[in-house]
Amino acid sequence: MKNVVICCSLEDENIELLKALKGKSALEDATLHFVHIFEIHVYTSDFSPYIFPSEDKYPEIEEASKKVMRTVAENVCTPSELEKSQIECYFAYSPKQKITEYLQDVNADLVIVASKQKHGIEGLFSSSFTEHLVKYSPCDVHILRAKEDQK
Template structure:
């Protein structure tokens, strides 16, 4: 059985793109890993650093995230695929590094990511999560792109 990692952002646009995977042959005979990684931000002030989210918020955030991802998994997976799926939520200073480590850890055969079409100044910089996976993923990658408007 192959391992397919589905990188899930919690943004509505990305969730809708991931839902389009329902019935996709890429998911057949696979263990599906629905993964979301929260980026930990450190802000500095004159007196002390501030870390967001703080560790005391992790359980609350993790519970809410797993509820959202469970709903996504139910919409994407058949009953058999749902039995072979798992939902993971991580907190990391570098989500790009964490996903790279996770792909190696689970010996992923494929990673699926929904891209955000950046426009204007944002689109000039090549530092997105999807770009990172395209360049450095240890396995095949399938990029879901939003429909052209």
């Protein structure tokens, strides 16, 4: 049985893109791993560093995140796929490094990610999560992209 990791960013536009996976052959006979990784930020002030989110908030954030990912899984999976799916939420200083490690740990055959379609100044920088997966993923990468609005 193959392992398919679906990266969930929990943003509405990305969740909508993930819903398009329902019934796709890439998900057949696979254990689906719905994964979200919160980036831990460290801010410095005059007196002491401030870390967000703080560890005491992890359980609350994890529960809310898993609830959203369960809804995504229910929209993507058939009932038999849903039984085999796993929902994971992690906290890391480097989500890019954490997902690479996770893919290795579960021996992933495929990772699916929804691209954010950066525009303007943001689009000039080559440091996106998706680009990191393309360069460093130990498995195949499937990128979901939003269709351009046609006027």
